[in-house]
Amino acid sequence: MDDAHRAEFAELLRARADEIDATLAALERDLGALADARADATADDEHDPEGVTLSGEWSRIAGLRDEQLRERVAVAAARERWDAGTYGTCESCGRAIPVGRLRIRPMATKCVACAERDGR
Ligand SMILES: [Zn+2]
Known part of the structure; x- marks a missing residue:
């Protein structure tokens, strides 16, 4: 890998890390808003159509967040390899x-x- 490529991938990994942080922040905000909405909903979740929708939405967003967290671990590992010179x-x-x-x-x-x- 020559210097131009090294610069390209250093930038690419940095940009990817920023992107993941921004996505995670947005997902956390959504989860926070959902938590508030759920707290407002009736305790009888199962029979409340809105409660079911909120649960489904929660699962979906929590899944996206977990995906981003795994991705962030992978990017951090790549950046460590970068620092160690083994990338x-x-x-x-x-x-x-x-x-x-x-x-x-x-x-x-x-x-x-x-x-x-x-x-x-
Ligand atoms: Zn090989």
Whole structure:
């Protein structure tokens, strides 16, 4: 990986981390608003159509939040590899992960051959 690519991926990882933080903040806001709405709803949730809708919405947004949290862990790990100087190196065979693959999957830890062999 040359310097131009190193700069490109440093920026890409940083932007991805910012994006995740912004998305998480928005999701937390939505969950907070839902919590307030649920507190206002009747205790008899099951028979209250609005209560059921709120529960479904809660599950959906909580799922999105969990996804973002996992993604944030992956980005943090990629940035640690970056700091350690191992970013873009396959953790399995030690060869360089092609730049084209990293553009599509910036958090990839393995080259295509190893990822396919290991099933991920
Ligand atoms: Zn490999």
